[in-house]
Amino acid sequence: MAKPRTIFFCSSCGASSPKWLGKCPQCNEWNTYQEELIQKETVAEEKRRSWAPGNGKSESPKAVPLANVQTGRTVRLATPDQELNRVLGGGIVPGSLVLIGGQPGIGKSTLLLQVALQLPAKVLYISGEESEEQIKMRADRVGNFTSECYILTETNTTKVLQQAHDLQPQLMIVDSIQTMNTPHLDSAPGGIAQVRECAGELLRFAKETNIPVFLIGHINKEGDIAGPKLLEHIVDCVLQFEGDRHNTYRILRTLKNRFGSTDEMGIYEMQSAGLREVSNPSELLLSQKDEELSGCAVAATMEGMRPMLIETQALVSKAVFGTPQRSATGFDMRRLSMLLAVLEKRCGYFFSINDVFLNLAGGIRVEDPAIDLAIVVSLISSLQDVSIPSNICFAGEVGLSGEIRAVQRVEQRISEADRLGFKEIYVSKYGMKGIDPGRFGIRIQTLGKVEELKRALFI
Secondary structure (H helix, E strand, O other): OOEEEEEEOOOOOOOEEEOOOOOOOOOOOOOEEEEEEEEEOHHHHHEEEEOOOOOOOOOOOOOOHHHHHOOOOOOOOOOOOHHHHHHHOOOOOOEEEEEEEHHHHOOHHHHHHHHHOOOEEEEEEOOOOHHHHHHHHHHHHOOOOOEEEEOOOOOHHHHHHHHHHHHHOEEEEEEEEEOOOOOOOOOOOHHHHHHHHHHHHHHHHHHHOOOOOOEEEOOOOOOOOOOOOOHHHHEEEEEEEEOOOOOOOHHHHEEEEEOOOOOOEEEEEEEEEEEEEEEOOHHEEEEEEEEEOOEEEEEEEEEEEEEEEEEEEEEEEEEEOOOOOOEEEEEOHHHHHHHHHHHHHHHHHOOOOOOEEEEEOOOOOOOOHHHHHHHHHHHHHHHHOOOOOOEEEEEEEEEOOEEEEOOOOOOHHHHHHHHOOEEEEEEEEOEEEEEEEHHHEEEEEEEEEEHHHHHHHOO
């Protein structure tokens, strides 16, 4: 056994140095080097860490021509959770390594425990944070035992991988990666070296045995996944579980996906019996009210391949202090400032002497530029105290010159609005090429500039 030694690791990129550095020479980040006590491995120990079938006696891989590689053989493992399937790109890819991060108490363990209990396959659930009795209590609350689920409370990766190699499950879940430790390092669990080494061992196990592995990761106070940034580069898919702990709805977003799109989103509702899938997102993104109110407009947006109707709410009031306030929840503040400047320049609405507050119903954050048109309507509606009928929706991007630009997948947006009972939708006239308005049951109004919107709704 080699003598332990101290090395400094960069928490951002994983670079190492024998001494502390103020600025990392690899990623140019400041104050990211942290001290770790490590232990150099021997060659015999490295050989014992192979978990390939056949007691590690596998031949070295050989290079093959790219033209000889055949595709289409990978069969995804579909879960009963349709929201998770959508976010992953159609199901779990064999041999993949998936990382799920989120705030404490947001429901990460509950989500994966539900998958472990409902998946019709052999699942190994490894917990380094809870006892077997605690997991059984949560499983009784969630219910629906339809799978062959095995529980292992262990933090030593050598014992974990040995048990997984003997059991040969079809899915392995690790809760959490920050509690795992490898005996080849002397540093404490959760450290940069430990997280990187444990993730590397789990990645090698997944690729050699073709068993998909889910990792639960903690986040730091900045909202990033704790540990080295290299962890997000190692895994195949990074999912972010978002939501307010005081709100029942949860959002599962894709930050990285080697097997699908990164624009997909899954929505859940936290209930006493676990997480419920929300197949119709508009039920939480459209607020319920008895009468028409000013400052509200509905936007037809897209998240990946899923169309959603979201209600935008604006409040414009006289500024009490010398400097008007600007506040936006779920929307980019810089883009809000741009839209206010366009309305002042092109339409003559003066927002510079007013406080402006913007909110997207449901606590969701939207980056689709098609929401611009609805935000413009809600701002003018609040300024003039004129209500917009609740059966009208909008989809269009607003440019700096006041033009209403076309957006992608207009047909899907129109179809979703028609399905939900909307009577009228305003879109850009530049995005209706090749689309027959007669096949929709909703009235389609086309616009080219913001001035036309002003004349159509507010004059």
